[in-house]
Every structure is written in structure tokens, then in C-alpha cells.
Amino acid sequence: MPRTLTEKILARAAGRSRVAPGEIVTCRVDLALLLDSGGPRRIWPRLKELGVGVWDPDRIVLCSDHFTPAVDAESAAILQLTRDFARQFGIRRFFDMRGIGHVLLAEQGLLEPGMFAVGGDSHSSMGGAFGCFMAGFGAIEMTGVAVTGEIWIQVPDTVRVNWSGRFGPGVVAKDIVLFLCRELGMENGGRVIEYGGETVRNLSIWERMVLTNMAAELGAETGLVEADEVTLEALRAAGREPAADALDWRSDPGAGYSASHDFAATDLPPQVAAPHSPANSGPVGSFGDVRVDQAYLGACVGAKLSDLHMAAQVLKGRHVAPGTRLLVAPASTKAMADAAADGTLATLTAAGAYLLPTGCGACAALGAGVLAENEVCISSTNRNFRGRMGANTAQVWLGSPYTVAASAVAGRIADPREFLP
Amino acid sequence: MKLIEGRAWVFGDDVNTDVMAPGLYFKSPMAEMARHCLEAIDPSFAANVRPGDVVVAGRNFGVGSAREQAAMALNHLGVGAVLAVSFGRIFYRNALNFGLPALVFPAAGTVVAGDRLRVDPVAGRIENTRSGAVHAVNGIPAHLMAMVEAGGLMPWLKLRLRKENA
């Protein structure tokens, strides 16, 4: 019987010949991502209480990204505790202030097709861009994983979402996923969103990661993209030789999808999501005139090198509007270094961008760039819930890096197509 | 597991974990964070909710961030159970992991703020003592009940480790 990619991975991880949607299975974890936010500071006290250590330090990847850099005694103590944890348990893959964990997994070549991976953060779904099953869990469950190396899963259905055609100028994966937040809604519990079709196959790994990252906003179990040459290239670029069977990790023809959707990318206009939900999305320009106090280019989903490149295309030879500020927090130190080397940072700063440290920062109101009462922000992040980026009355709009950059120049939410050749 | 009985606090659809545990209070102790639980939607909630009270919500309750402080804040405030038309997946798991019963309640829309509810999370029985309505819902799945009854994941892990070492 044909099987979905999700069923294949979960069957392997559960040590079964096959699994069916709805079944509850216990899976062995191939890789667990812990972050400073819900990682050691929540897990270590519980390990002490239980009187045990971690099941396998080599299957744990630890990143400090949420409270970086320390801005006060509390965040400094959290980062220190995270370092102590890495030392105490011998976690070799510890990335201290090197970038946002979800992006580091890709940069370091730590994911591969067919893996069963978990992360202590809702956007762990981002890893699914590599053709693996990676989902997010709370810190308490990550404690269970740290102790036992196992977790229970109710086998999800798979919804296949196909995109055909080529994007018009200024349209990118972020526009697809904002469109989907409206079209599919945010209540896709018990489902995996499997993205495919010609448009998705033509996307870089970094753009595919935008789709899987925001499977979290769709409320899905996770998102994934079947592995292909793009995936293997990304692994090699990160210094990892893909396994011989890497391309076998695909859904079989005729696999039982619970639903299948077909969309055309050709006519998709750039999308924005109005406050306070990613599902309040629509074509840019359909919401009237919106003045912008802050344009924010940041987060795992929206400040990778590819995202900085998009912004630079718009900002080249232009300047941020008076009365508007553009804040840029690159997603990793590598993205920052690469952007410095290829001139992207010079383009951004010449346009008046205010450069912030690498890390989660204002995305979750943890670091620099939080919003005051009633301020309006257009952001390349993934969530615009009330209070997410600061004051409860702040108005956060979501858009692609193109749209954020265009809006920074215009001082109001703007259509990036007016700024591109 | 004993019955839960208290007043209903009614919320709408898509209540996310950022509003239950706002990032601005991430570094604060739980008592401080809990004071701001849900304040962006109902500023009176944290100050007035009483032990045993029940949170009743629409679709997708607990959507968003994996932060376990969302479930912990409700626990800290003494919330006895959470009933919603549907749940965000991580929040649902977190709630049970902290021993906070979470039940899918399709008829949540029939509950009015301030109603008195009596909830049996194992049998899946919800009684509204104001209207007299009795609703049958799915009880907490059997595989999870052992953990919830043990008091959550931590006590359950302790039991498991003790057995392995015995």
C-alpha cells in the first residue's frame, strides 16, 4: 500500500512496518533541538529532581538565541546556565550566540531526509524543509525526550499543497504562506502540510524553510517538503554528504492524502497580514493607507541571507523614509558575515538601516526593537499576535522581506513591485 | 480523578499562548507572569479567577508558541480545567503534561461567562448547573490518563524511572 512520507518516517522511528493516521505510537528521536528559552533553564531543574542525566548528548543540539545578547542580569544568568548545561552534559553541538537555532540546523547540515527530529520551540517545523519530520514541543515534553529519547505521537494525516507556475517579481515563499494562513486557516491540528509542485521544487532550501516554518501558524503538526537535488545540494554546501537513500524519503504515488490543494503562483500578488493574526492576510494594497513607525527585518523565518538579499534589492540607492525606522537583526552570525562579505550589509546601512545583534530579538519581545503603545510595525517575522512584539496596543503587520523594505522606503505599507525592476 | 467545579471564564477563537504568557514577562517569576495572563483580552481575568474555575474557549485555544508558561500560568492561577472547541497542538500536550485537564468541548458556545460548571475529565461529562445542560464529550485518551492521573509528566517520569531501577 502506498504511504505518505510522514507515515514512512514515523513507522521507521517507531520500529514498525507501518503506521496509520490516528494511531498513537512512541518514536525514537534522532535529533533534539534545545534552545536557551525553554531548554536547559527549564529542563535542568527537572533532571536534578529526577536524578538523571540526558539520554544521548550527541543527539542533542543546543543553541542560545532567544536571550542573546544578554541585556540584563536575568538574561545573562540564563545564557550562563545554558553554557553550564552544555559543559555538564558534554553537548558538543552547542551554538552559543551563533544565530537562531532553526537556521543553524540548516547551516550546519544537521538535518537529513527521513530523520525524526523534535525541538523545544513551535517553529521547529522549519526543519521539515529537509524532508525530515521535525515538530515542536513544550519544554516539559523536551524533558521527557532528554531523559528517555522517546516521545509519543498521534500519526497525523497529510494534506498536500501543490503550487504551480512561476512567481511574478517581488513575490516569494512568504507570500505563499501568508496566503495559506487565510486560505487553510490556523486550525490544522493533526495534519502535516506537505508542500510540493513545480513552484516549490524551484525554491531554494532557504525559501522552502519559510513554508515549513509557518506550518506552525497553520496550526499543523508540522510541514515538510520531499527531498530532491536542492536538498542534497544544501547538505553538501553545509559539509554533509547525503546518505545513499536520501532521495527515497518521498510520499509514494497514490499515497493517502486527507486533502489536496492546487494553487497557482503566477498570479499571486505580494501578501500582508493585518494585526493581530497571520490569518488576516490579503494582497498588499487591499488594506488602505497604513503609516509605518518601524520596519523589522528579523527572525528565523525572515532574516536569513536570502531575506537580506531581497531587502537589499529594494533598498539599493534608496533611503528609509523620515519618521520610519528600519531595524535589521540577521538570523545568524554566518548570515551577517556573508552579507558583510557580499556588500549586502553596506547596501542596507547606506539606506539607513539600524543593525541589531543576531538573535530572536524583537520577534518575541525578548530583545532590542520592541514596540511602544499604538506603534505600527511591518515585520518579516511569522506572528503578529497582540503583544507579541511589545505593547498590547502595538499594530504588527506581516510581510515578505521585499514588502518590509519597500514599506521602510515609503514610510507606509507599500507594494514591493513598485520598487523592483 | 475528582470532579472539577467552578465558574466559567469564556473566551473566543484563536486565543494564543503569547497572550497567556506574554514575552515581556518571560524573565519574571511565574507569580508575576500569571498576573498578566490573558490581560490583552480580559484585564480582569488574572485578578478574579478562583481555584477550580474553568476556562471555556472557542476554536484553536492555545495556538502559537510552544511556551509552557501558558499552561503553567493557568495552573498557577488555579484553573481547574480548560474546555475548548479545539486546541493548539503544543498547548494541548503541555496542559496534560502539567496535569491540567484539557477537554475538546464542541458545545463551548452554549456556556455563558459566570455559569457554574461541573467537569468529569475521565468520564467526559460537563454539567452546566445554571442551565441544567449535561454534555457528553470525549474523556482524556486512555494512554494519557495514566500520566494525567499521576499528576503530569514529571511524576509519571519518576514512576517510570523507579520501575526501571527496581
Ligand code: SF4
Ligand atoms: S525568531 Fe521568533 S519565531 Fe523564530 S525562534 Fe526566535 S522567537 Fe521564535
